[in-house]
Amino acid sequence: MSFPKQFLWGGATAANQFEGGYQEGGRGLANVDICPSGSDRSAIICSHLKTFTCDEHHHYPSHDSVDFYHHYKEDIALMAEMGFKVYRMSIAWTRIFPNGDEEEPNEEGLQFYDAIFRECQKYHIEPLVTIVHFDCPMHLIQTYGGWKNRKMIDFYLRLCKVLFTRYKGIVKYWLPFNEINMILHAPFLGAGLYFEDGDDEERIKYQAAHHELIASALATKLAHEIDPENQIGCMFAAGSVYPYSCHPQDVFEALKKDRESYFFIDIQARGAYPSYAIKELTRKHCMPHMEDDDNAILKKYPVDFISFSYYNSRCVSGQKEPEKLTEGNLFASAKNPYLTYSDWGWPIDPLGLRITLNHVYDRYQKPMFIVENGLGAIDTVKADGTIEDDARISYLREHILAMKAAIEEDGVELMGYTAWGPIDLVSASSGEMKKRYGFVYVDKQDDGSGSMQRIRKKSFYWYKSVIESNGECL
Ligand code: BG6
Numbered sequence: 001m002s003f004p005k006q007f008l009w010g011g012a013t014a015a016n017q018f019e020g021g022y023q024e025g026g027r028g029l030a031n032v033d034i035c036p037s038g039s040d041r042s043a044i045i046c047s048h049l050k051t052f053t054c055d056e057h058h059h060y061p062s063h064d065s066v067d068f069y070h071h072y073k074e075d076i077a078l079m080a081e082m083g084f085k086v087y088r089m090s091i092a093w094t095r096i097f098p099n100g101d102e103e104e105p106n107e108e109g110l111q112f113y114d115a116i117f118r119e120c121q122k123y124h125i126e127p128l129v130t131i132v133h134f135d136c137p138m139h140l141i142q143t144y145g146g147w148k149n150r151k152m153i154d155f156y157l158r159l160c161k162v163l164f165t166r167y168k169g170i171v172k173y174w175l176p177f178n179e180i181n182m183i184l185h186a187p188f189l190g191a192g193l194y195f196e197d198g199d200d201e202e203r204i205k206y207q208a209a210h211h212e213l214i215a216s217a218l219a220t221k222l223a224h225e226i227d228p229e230n231q232i233g234c235m236f237a238a239g240s241v242y243p244y245s246c247h248p249q250d251v252f253e254a255l256k257k258d259r260e261s262y263f264f265i266d267i268q269a270r271g272a273y274p275s276y277a278i279k280e281l282t283r284k285h286c287m288p289h290m291e292d293d294d295n296a297i298l299k300k301y302p303v304d305f306i307s308f309s310y311y312n313s314r315c316v317s318g319q320k321e322p323e324k325l326t327e328g329n330l331f332a333s334a335k336n337p338y339l340t341y342s343d344w345g346w347p348i349d350p351l352g353l354r355i356t357l358n359h360v361y362d363r364y365q366k367p368m369f370i371v372e373n374g375l376g377a378i379d380t381v382k383a384d385g386t387i388e389d390d391a392r393i394s395y396l397r398e399h400i401l402a403m404k405a406a407i408e409e410d411g412v413e414l415m416g417y418t419a420w421g422p423i424d425l426v427s428a429s430s431g432e433m434k435k436r437y438g439f440v441y442v443d444k445q446d447d448g449s450g451s452m453q454r455i456r457k458k459s460f461y462w463y464k465s466v467i468e469s470n471g472e473c474l
Contacts (some may be wrong), residue, residue: 001406002407002408002471003404003471004414005470006203007085007415007417008086008126008127008418009083009084009086009416009470010079010085010417010419010422011079011082011084011088011419011420011421011422011439012087012128012418012420012421012422013088013090013421013422013423014089014130014133014134014425014428015090015092016032016033016062016065016134016179017065017425017427018065018066018421018423018426019065019068019069019092020062020063020065020066020068021062021416022071023063025069025108026095027095027341028098028099029138029139030092030094030135030137030138031134031136031138031141031146031188032135033060033138034051034052034053034060034226035060035189035431036054036421037058037059037430038059038431040058041431042064042429044070044188045123045188045429046185046189047186047193047195047201049356052142059431059446061431063104063424066426066433066452067452068342069112073119073121074454075440075454076116076120076125076285077119077123078423078454079123079125081464082439082463082464082467083467083468084302084422085124085125085467086418087120087124087125087127087128087418088127088128088175088418089128089129089130090129090130090131090132091113091130091131091163091451092135093136093137094135094472095113096110096162097155098139100136100137100140100155101140101284102146104133110166113285117150117170118166118432121170125138125169125171126175128174128175128369128371128416129173129175130175131156131160131163131173131176131219132156132177133235134179134189136191136277140152141194144446146192146193146194146208147183147191147192147193147208148193148208150185152211152215153211153214156204156219157218157222160176160222161222164222164227165226168227169227171231172174172227173230174220174223174230174231174232174233175232175234175235175307176215176234176235176275177212177216179236179237179309180212180235180264180268181236181261181264183208183209183238187208191208191209192206193208198208200285202226202286203465206286207319208290209264210288210289210294212291213267214271214297214298215281216234216268217271217297217298217299217300217301219232220301220303220405221297222302232304232305233303233304233305233307234265235308235371235417236261236264236265236266236308237309237311238261238335239310239352239356240256240258240309240314240352240426241254241257241314241315241333242254242313243315243316243317244317244319244334245331247317249317249319250316250383252315252318254315254316258315259274259276262274262363264304265360265363265364267298268302268303268366269291269364271299271300271301271302272295272298272299273295273392303366304366305367305368305369306360306364306366306368307369309370309372309420310353310356310373311420312333312339312346313336313352313355313358314347315333315335315348316333317334329373330429334348342376342377343377344376344435346376350398350399350402351402353370353403354402354403356401357410357412357414358412360407361412361413363408365400368412368413368414369417370414370417370418373417373420374395374396374398374428376435377392378434378435379436381441381455385455386458387457388457388458389458389459391459392437393462396419396459396462396463397474400466400474401467401474417435420437422437422440423438423439423442423454424436424437424438425437433446439457439459439460440454440456440457440458440460441454442454
């Protein structure tokens, strides 16, 4: 047996990294719009904000991005040409509710997504919709403090209700939050959180996380009530954590690090705070405040499937800080000497994907969906206009082989695979354009120049044949 017949092959994007048009169609300002590219970005996405506005000294990549807002027909046609069965995309919250707390949605914003789904339908591409992919209306942040405030649950559910109702029968797969565990690592980007002097940041993050977890459970309830066909998945930034050595302290540290992420999925998939978290959070005085029926809500509405992004594995030591540190999807990690690294220093570990798939499946026994994977790299357009991105092909081939082995040899249940950024888009961690993931090159450069022309890379034809052969031609 190889990939199941109905396996969902495709690609994934996020509104703030892809759409642009940040002031068009009545769209309001979001946290992602005040995150610049360049050296100041990382402090801001990690909540060290000095201001809530944009200035003329910085470039803000979400503002025009790669202009999917005006290129969506061409872009979805390119996805269709590759044979996509599924397109994972996200809704820009501020297109639907520009401030976030209005009673009525912005019709123009809804019409934009109507048009996108129409294009998908035209090519029989199933949409997989992330409701919140790192965006939060600035008005909700400035007026209510973002997800640290419980009122966010109601604003978010209002958005969900509008989406589930409007797109009933059109969208079946929904992800309430992208990389829900990112709230711990990049809280402004992940949840619109900012901190003031003297704040207990850890406590605030877990309180905000609790609100998102309740929101996710109630969104699951609502989705099923509005259309029993709906399938809801949690989504986390995955990548198993390896011990730096077989020293028991390293092994235990790795287990604890993994639990930092599994904490969220334990709640979304199993429906209860895990005992290790209750102990740890209580010890640290970070156990969130809960309302009377919160535990019942979490128990009653677990997700239907588990989705995750996988870029790399991680590595930790419990003894002393290992000398060499590296980055991978905003997670610091000890440098694993057995792996090679991307140009951005992210480890490359295809077997790690098989290990992660097995860990997640062993733990939850629910269908899984890999909703992000890929290699961020520099691409060069040759004089004849072609782009030979062999390193990307090799990265993806090895990861698809690992996923195939997990299905065939280990028996994990996998619904689909969406490669990250099938059409070049802006990097979330760095805000750069030159960190490209796509099968399609976009002529847009870091200084904002470029014609936005789309050019098929070598990997475009390769991925097309992967999909055509249902993963046999690799
Ligand atoms: C994930 C995010 O963290 O990784 C995406 O869900 C992001 O939004 C992707 O783009 C790759 O990271 P980066 O920093 O290379 O864009």
